[in-house]
Amino acid sequence: MKQTSKLLTVMATIAIISLALALTACGNNPDTHTHEWEWVETAPATPTAEGLETETCKTCGATNGTRPIAKLPNPNQTAITAFGKTATVIGDASIPAEDFNAAVGKLQEALSAADSEPLLSVGMRNGLTAMMGRTITIVTGNAAPESVNKALTVGVDYLKSSGMNTIATALVTLANNGAFVD
Numbered sequence: 001m002k003q004t005s006k007l008l009t010v011m012a013t014i015a016i017i018s019l020a021l022a023l024t025a026c027g028n029n030p031d032t033h034t035h036e037w038e039w040v041e042t043a044p045a046t047p048t049a050e051g052l053e054t055e056t057c058k059t060c061g062a063t064n065g066t067r068p069i070a071k072l073p074n075p076n077q078t079a080i081t082a083f084g085k086t087a088t089v090i091g092d093a094s095i096p097a098e099d100f101n102a103a104v105g106k107l108q109e110a111l112s113a114a115d116s117e118p119l120l121s122v123g124m125r126n127g128l129t130a131m132m133g134r135t136i137t138i139v140t141g142n143a144a145p146e147s148v149n150k151a152l153t154v155g156v157d158y159l160k161s162s163g164m165n166t167i168a169t170a171l172v173t174l175a176n177n178g179a180f181v182d
Ligand SMILES: [Zn+2]
Pocket: 033, 034, 035, 036, 057, 058, 059, 060, 061, 062
């Protein structure tokens, strides 16, 4: 009788340990874990487009929604100096940096040439000085220089493909026509 009781105790103990092990194993089952969320970048942001990130479980990779990542700042911004003034130049965010820099270089070259031209009339000089007091915009495409609200706007391809004298003449002509003065 005493032996039977001892055997039952052992069996009961084994049963309890087995149950405990089963419960522990259950707790490690990936199907029953508590998701641990973190935001993972799905697509990077660029200067022209928002990116995307996805809330993802660190353990199992389940997802729980997305949110946008703000666009990167426009890298196409610099300054040029002529006629005693420094003007900010802003290019469309979609223009490749190499093209933007080449276009700005041409514009700077043309303005420096005009600035050092002794035959420039007072009206032309005043007009270009007024132009340099405003932000210059470089847009995509081949648009010739024009005045938009008294500020210079010009196409990146126009600047890249035109000679210095052509650019300078176009700017001086606009200035001479009062395009940049209030
Ligand atoms: Zn999970």
